[in-house]
Amino acid sequence: MKKRLFTPGPTPVPETVMLKMAEPIIHHRNPEFGEILTRVHQNLQYLFQTTQPVVVLTCSGTGGVESTFVSLFSPGDTIITANGGKFGERWVKMPKAYGLNVVELKIEWGKGATPEMIKAALAEHPEAKAVYVVHSETSTGTATDVKAIAKVIREHSNALVCVDGITAVGAHEMKFDEWGIDVCVTGSQKGLMIPPGLAFVALSQRAIEKMETSTLPKFYFDLRRAVKSWQGNDTPWTPAVSLIIGVDAALVMLKEEGIENIWARHEKLANGIRAGVTAIGLKLFSDSASFAVTPVWLPEGVEWKKFNKILKSKYGITIAGGQDDYAGKIFRLSHLGYYDEFDMVTMITALEMTLKECGYAFEVGTGVQAVIKSFIK
Numbered sequence: 449m450k451k452r453l454f455t456p457g458p459t460p461v462p463e464t465v466m467l468k469m470a471e472p473i474i475h476h477r478n479p480e481f482g483e484i485l486t487r488v489h490q491n492l493q494y495l496f497q498t499t500q501p502v503v504v505l506t507c508s509g510t511g512g513v514e515s516t517f518v519s520l521f522s523p524g525d526t527i528i529t530a531n532g533g534k535f536g537e538r539w540v541k542m543p544k545a546y547g548l549n550v551v552e553l554k555i556e557w558g559k560g561a562t563p564e565m566i567k568a569a570l571a572e573h574p575e576a577k578a579v580y581v582v583h584s585e586t587s588t589g590t591a592t593d594v595k596a597i598a599k600v601i602r603e604h605s606n607a608l609v610c611v612d613g614i615t616a617v618g619a620h621e622m623k624f625d626e627w628g629i630d631v632c633v634t635g636s637q638k639g640l641m642i643p644p645g646l647a648f649v650a651l652s653q654r655a656i657e658k659m660e661t662s663t664l665p666k667f668y669f670d671l672r673r674a675v676k677s678w679q680g681n682d683t684p685w686t687p688a689v690s691l692i693i694g695v696d697a698a699l700v701m702l703k704e705e706g707i708e709n710i711w712a713r714h715e716k717l718a719n720g721i722r723a724g725v726t727a728i729g730l731k732l733f734s735d736s737a738s739f740a741v742t743p744v745w746l747p748e749g750v751e752w753k754k755f756n757k758i759l760k761s762k763y764g765i766t767i768a769g770g771q772d773d774y775a776g777k778i779f780r781l782s783h784l785g786y787y788d789e790f791d792m793v794t795m796i797t798a799l800e801m802t803l804k805e806c807g808y809a810f811e812v813g814t815g816v817q818a819v820i821k822s823f824i825k
């Protein structure tokens with residue numbers, strides 16, 4: 449059986465990248481590795497659209513965000529977090545664990561944070577040292593207008609603009625320097641098309657300066673060390689060598705495609721899959737669609753367990769379910785990373801075949817047709 453992954457992390461890995469990672473291991477202090485890391489650093493700056501440091505950490509995306517909390521702040525500092533899903537919630541819990549004072553802006557699942565909401569929170573908490581927002585909330589498939597939010601934060605405060613870009617980078621427009629972002633984190637198993645295990649943290653000069661006064665305990669995740677090593681195209685500790693070799697190959701592919709084309713491709717695939725699911729009568733979950741993942745309400749009478757089992761065991765397709773209150777109520781289809789139009793046709797075909805088997809009534813082929821039409825219009 450051919451297995452296909454349609455989850456928002458891990459995402460499929462291109463064959464050429466897998467082959468690179470299978471090559472014999474090299475030493476991370478060899479000049480050969482130095483060359484690779486130098487190219488990775490340069491291409492990461494292209495990916496984030498920045499001339500400032502983007503450091504590579506050996507950990508998952510969550511570790512990347514943790515490094516920002518411990519490296520930037522001191523106990524008792526106030527930060528504002530917009531929480532509209534599982535990941536927003538994590539950026540409430542994590543800084544609390546470190547003794548930070550967290551102002552939580554709760555947002556209904558499926559809706560994005562608004563500039564007005566952030567502006568009001570900053571007026572109420574002028575002491576806030578940073579605002580954390582999730583660019584693409586993976587649990588709800590919802591995008592946030594980071595550009596507009598960064599503008600409001602910059603105009604009304606000195607707070608750092610901190611972005612969880614873990615499923616946004618490589619799917620949504622991100623102009624780190626132009627938009628005045630201070631911190632943006634992503635992970636390797638999302639838009640970067642390699643297996644889990646690396647985090648990438650882009651840092652502004654303001655963020656780097658802020659680190660000098662931070663007193664939270666830190667060692668492995670001390671971004672001052674990471675930035676210092678970055679200046680010499682090195683890492684403080686043994687990095688995940690094979691993953692860095694993999695991401696080098698993946699970044700070369702991304703550079704060749706061109707960042708604007710990548711953003712446009714994600715938008716096109718997202719629109720295609722949305723056209724397909726709505727054509728067969730399914731309802732979309734989010735008001736503000738992410739280009740990385742599309743959450744869809746399960747139709748009445750279709751049971752998630754059965755639906756998911758058929759997809760997985762009969763057709764080899766893995767998708768993501770709903771989380772928390774939406775477990776068993778929604779499912780999530782990913783189009784983040786190494787996908788093209790034909791993958792979307794495959795996904796909707798599998799969906800149609802499975803829904804039919806689950807007894808959902810619709811005309812077979814309607815979804816497939818809508819997907820194709822959306823691509824050739």
Ligand SMILES: *Cc1c(COP(=O)(O)O)cnc(C)c1O
Pocket residue numbers: 456457508509510511535582584585586612613614615635644
């Ligand atoms: C996947 C994800 C994370 C967590 O990253 P891990 O690599 O699982 O630690 C954080 N935020 C968002 C938006 C994600 O999609």
